Amino acid sequence: MARKNKKEAEEKQKKPLPLWIIYLLPSMLIFTLFVIYPFVKTIVTSFFATSNTGALTQMVGLSNYISLFTSETYLHSLGTTFLYTILTVPLTVVISLLLAVLSSSNLPGMGVFRTIFSSTMGISVAAGSVFWNLLFHPTAGLLNRVVQWFGGEPIGWLTDTNFAVYSIAAVSIWMNIGFSYLVLMGGLKNIDDSHYESVEIVGGGFFYRLRKVTIPLISPSLFFVVTISLINAFQSFGLIDMLTGGGPNNSTNLMVYKLYNDAFVNFRFGSASAQGIVLFILIFLISRLQTKLTERLVTYQ
Amino acid sequence: MSKIELRDLTKSYDGKVNILEKINLEVEEGEFYVLVGPSGCGKSTLLRVIAGLEKITDGTLKIDGKTANHMLPKDRSLSMVFQNYALYPHMTVKDNILFGLDVKKVPKEEQKRRLAEAAEMLGLTPYLKRKPRELSGGQRQRVALARSVCSQAPLCLMDEPLSNLDAKLRGQMRTEIRRLQKKLGLTVIYVTHDQVEAMTMGDRIMVLQGGKIQQTGTPLELYNEPANTFVAGFIGSPQMNLARARMTDMGLILNDSLLMPVSEEERGRLPQGGRWQIGVRAEQIELAAAGDPLAIPVRVVNTEMMGNETQVLFEVGKELFTARWTGQYLIEAGQDLAIRLSADSFHFFDEASGMLTRAALQIKGHAALTA
Numbered sequence: 001m002a003r004k005n006k007k008e009a010e011e012k013q014k015k016p017l018p019l020w021i022i023y024l025l026p027s028m029l030i031f032t033l034f035v036i037y038p039f040v041k042t043i044v045t046s047f048f049a050t051s052n053t054g055a056l057t058q059m060v061g062l063s064n065y066i067s068l069f070t071s072e073t074y075l076h077s078l079g080t081t082f083l084y085t086i087l088t089v090p091l092t093v094v095i096s097l098l099l100a101v102l103s104s105s106n107l108p109g110m111g112v113f114r115t116i117f118s119s120t121m122g123i124s125v126a127a128g129s130v131f132w133n134l135l136f137h138p139t140a141g142l143l144n145r146v147v148q149w150f151g152g153e154p155i156g157w158l159t160d161t162n163f164a165v166y167s168i169a170a171v172s173i174w175m176n177i178g179f180s181y182l183v184l185m186g187g188l189k190n191i192d193d194s195h196y197e198s199v200e201i202v203g204g205g206f207f208y209r210l211r212k213v214t215i216p217l218i219s220p221s222l223f224f225v226v227t228i229s230l231i232n233a234f235q236s237f238g239l240i241d242m243l244t245g246g247g248p249n250n251s252t253n254l255m256v257y258k259l260y261n262d263a264f265v266n267f268r269f270g271s272a273s274a275q276g277i278v279l280f281i282l283i284f285l286i287s288r289l290q291t292k293l294t295e296r297l298v299t300y301q
Numbered sequence: 302m303s304k305i306e307l308r309d310l311t312k313s314y315d316g317k318v319n320i321l322e323k324i325n326l327e328v329e330e331g332e333f334y335v336l337v338g339p340s341g342c343g344k345s346t347l348l349r350v351i352a353g354l355e356k357i358t359d360g361t362l363k364i365d366g367k368t369a370n371h372m373l374p375k376d377r378s379l380s381m382v383f384q385n386y387a388l389y390p391h392m393t394v395k396d397n398i399l400f401g402l403d404v405k406k407v408p409k410e411e412q413k414r415r416l417a418e419a420a421e422m423l424g425l426t427p428y429l430k431r432k433p434r435e436l437s438g439g440q441r442q443r444v445a446l447a448r449s450v451c452s453q454a455p456l457c458l459m460d461e462p463l464s465n466l467d468a469k470l471r472g473q474m475r476t477e478i479r480r481l482q483k484k485l486g487l488t489v490i491y492v493t494h495d496q497v498e499a500m501t502m503g504d505r506i507m508v509l510q511g512g513k514i515q516q517t518g519t520p521l522e523l524y525n526e527p528a529n530t531f532v533a534g535f536i537g538s539p540q541m542n543l544a545r546a547r548m549t550d551m552g553l554i555l556n557d558s559l560l561m562p563v564s565e566e567e568r569g570r571l572p573q574g575g576r577w578q579i580g581v582r583a584e585q586i587e588l589a590a591a592g593d594p595l596a597i598p599v600r601v602v603n604t605e606m607m608g609n610e611t612q613v614l615f616e617v618g619k620e621l622f623t624a625r626w627t628g629q630y631l632i633e634a635g636q637d638l639a640i641r642l643s644a645d646s647f648h649f650f651d652e653a654s655g656m657l658t659r660a661a662l663q664i665k666g667h668a669a670l671t672a
Contacts, residue, residue: 194387197354202401202452203375212400216391299391 045273052267064274074275076250077258080165084254085233087169088176092229093222095173096180101214104188114185121178129242132171133158136243158244161251168252171239176232180225187221188214219298226294227287234283255279303365303378303455303488304330305351310360312343312350312512320346321512323360328490330455333482335503336492339535343512344492348458351490352381364456375404379456384464386445388433395429398447405452412451419447422481439470446481457482459491463498475502496536500524508532525664526648530655533580533648539612541580542622545652548575553644555579556618562595567644572659578650583612584665585646586624589639596639604632613638 046064048056068074096117103113120128135142136157144154157167195217199209215222237256240246246253246261253261255275263272305328312321321343328334336344349355351362353374362369364377388397398419402412420426423443433441442462449457462478463471479502482489493499499506500520508515508523508531515535516528527533533541544555548571552562563571589596599615611630614621615638624640632638645662 192385192387194383194385195389197352198381198383198387198400200354201352201374201379201381202404203373204401204404208404213389216389219391 042273042276045269046277048270050267050269054267054269060270064270065278068271068274068278073250073253074258077253077255080251080253081234081255084165084169084172084236085230087166088172088233089226089229091169092173092176092180093225096177096184096225097215097222099177099181100184100188101210104185118178118182118185120175121182123175123178125175125238126242128171128175129239132174133243136167159248161249164244164248164252168236168239168243171243172233172236175239176229180229183221183225184218187218191217216297216299220300223294223298227290230286230290231283234279234286304328304363305456305488305490306361306363306366307351308361308363310347310350310362311358312346312355313358316358319358319512321350324514326507326514326517328488330488331486333479333489333491333502333504335499335506336490336509337496337499337503337506337535338494338509338515340494342509344494344509345460347509348460348490348492352379352458353377377456378454379458380449380452380454382445382449382457382459382462384461386433386441386462386465388441388444390433392432393429394425394431394433394436394444397433397444398425398429398451400448402451415451415453419450422450422484423447423477438466439474442466442474446478450481450485456488456490459489461493462491463493464495471498478502497538500536506536508535510535526657526660527580528657530578530580530650533650537582539583539623539625541582541648542586542617542620543578543580544617544620544622546577546579546647546649553579556620558618559597559599561597561642561644563644564595570662571644572649574652574658576652577658578652578655580648580650581622581642581646582661582665583623583625585643585661586622587641587643588624588626588630589641593639593641596641598637598639601632601634601636601638603634604630615640 045054045056047059047061048064049058049060051057099117103110103117123131134140138144138154138156138159141157143157147153147155155163158164191214195213196209199213204212235256236254237260240252240254240257241260244252246257256279259272259275259279262268262275305326307324307326310321310324310326311319313319324347336347338344346355350357353369353372357370364372369377389400392400395416398416399412402415407415416429417426420429423446425440425443425447428436428440433444436444442465445462459478463474466474475498478489481487491498491502500523503520505517505519506523507517510531516523516532518526520536523532523536527536527541530543534543544559545557546553546555547557552560554560599617601613601615602621603614605612605614606629608629610625610627611632613624613626613630613632615624616622643663646664648657648661649659650656651658
């Protein structure tokens with residue numbers, strides 16, 4: 001036995017390069033190049049003033065961060081982002097949960113509804129924006145026609161500062177339902193029928209079943225959907241770029257859109273990097289907080 | 302308190318194929334009634350129809366004399382134990398046991414009392430604060446039973462409740478469920494595919510196959526007088542030996558290959574006709590004494606030594622027959638052996654339909670109790 005171990009140890013020593021390095025190399029390379037390097041570079045840049053080509057000109061310490069938190073535009077953008085998140089995340093999750101519960105029964109024709117409800121997953125942001133742009137159109141748009149038909153004044157869905165952020169939030173909810181719905185549907189399908197039948201035998205109603213059985217049993221999927229939706233809300237960009245361009249009067253200027261503007265329109269790479277770092281810390285903290293708060297409520301089977 | 306009556310009950314999902322066909326059944330109060338059959342025979346569907354989880358296509362279901370075809374499950378005052386126990390992973394054992402009592406508006410004090418009683422009865426008191434995943438299979442099974450006990454419903458439906466347990470535990474739980482049922486005076490309808498469970502637990506048994514009733518009766522009725530070849534082969538372990546038989550001048554010929562001499566008296570007791578299917582229980586095949594004129598030579602294919610008994614397998618035509626003898630017989634495969642068969646211990650079935658024409662006249666051990 002001892003001799004055998006010794007022999008094995010010798011063989012190990014003889015091997016020149018462990019094979020696993022070769023297998024890991026491609027992903028390590030890509031990861032370093034596209035994740036670690038940009039991340040480090042962003043941190044470094046956030047402490048510098050830059051030329052408009054992005055070259056670091058002068059170390060400025062924390063002044064990029066300080067000017068961010070004293071800038072009214074930035075604080076406004078931060079506030080709008082929070083509002084937008086609070087608008088979109090709960091509504092997306094609640095609506096997709098209800099749709100999933102309603103369409104999870106095995107009635108004939110449910111397949112049609114399931115396809116419809118999950119279809120926005122297959123729609124690109126660009127296509128969705130074009131479509132909603134038509135609906136939002138001040139004079140020819142369907143929404144305003146409906147409003148006028150009821151005798152209301154036409155609304156500047158995307159041009160009124162009081163409405164724009166809500167309009168964008170609505171489109172975003174519509175776009176995100178597809179994904180959330182699909183994930184929650186998957187969770188629902190994993191619940192054994194006997195769990196529902198037990199409720200049927202004791203005579204619990206729809207809400208009893210939802211509260212006591214469905215929600216607790218799909219809590220892992222719910223948790224996943226909430227986390228992803230939160231992160232997505234903080235990183236919203238496409239819809240804003242397509243529909244409002246941050247306007248009117250900065251009312252839809254969310255953090256990522258502002259970051260993009262500062263970096264690639266105004267060429268202030270130092271400030272943009274600082275915004276990137278702030279956003280990173282924010283998302284990190286919020287996901288952490290959310291995990292801590294909801295961990296207790298999630299039951300894995 | 303709970304008497305179940307089914308009249309010509311039929312169930313079909315698509316209107317073409319009947320999953321259950323004209324089922325007639327009466328379960329008395331306090332009876333332990335077992336539905337048994339191979340998988341896909343409709344026994345679970347029948348149970349779910351009684352529970353109200355499936356709609357009735359045709360026929361009537363009566364509970365306590367009232368027609369219950371369209372009654373909601375909750376109004377049928379029954380409880381159900383599922384194959385996978387239907388425990389909720391996010392609830393403690395206590396909440397799982399009490400599940401549903403809040404819907405029925407049972408007062409908190411009463412719930413507490415019932416919980417204590419049920420937990421005590423099933424030995425779950427130390428585990429009330431645990432989650433189901435922290436319990437063993439047997440304990441989970443007990444939680445499911447405790448839920449049923451707590452509901453105090455007079456009728457309990459059980460759908461293969463023991464099939465997820467290992468053999469030893471299954472034996473234990475069989476006794477435990479039976480004891481619980483007697484103690485509480487429950488009416489139980491119990492679904493299983495295991496004929497051992499059916500035989501050991503049931504007051505009465507219904508054998509189902511292809512959605513049709515094959516036979517109903519007490520365990521011994523089914524064992525001693527199987528209505529057809531299906532029941533004969535299904536009830537009893539090892540399986541009853543079945544063969545085609547025809548009468549000739551020399552005796553009975555089984556499966557066209559084994560000649561079995563028949564004495565004059567036995568010949569007089571044979572049923573009408575000259576061709577049948579016959580069935581003979583393993584314990585009715587005897588080892589022939591030396592010089593027995595009715596001995597039949599066979600060649601042993603295999604033996605299974607159980608310790609207290611020995612099962613010997615030999616070929617009859619293309620079928621394997623099993624003989625079971627109490628005691629330890631050291632017999633090698635390939636050895637030649639002389640056995641003795643008596644036509645009086647044969648069940649005779651109609652050759653075409655497989656229906657019983659004459660049950661065995663003598664059954665080994667039948668007089669044991671009265672003697």
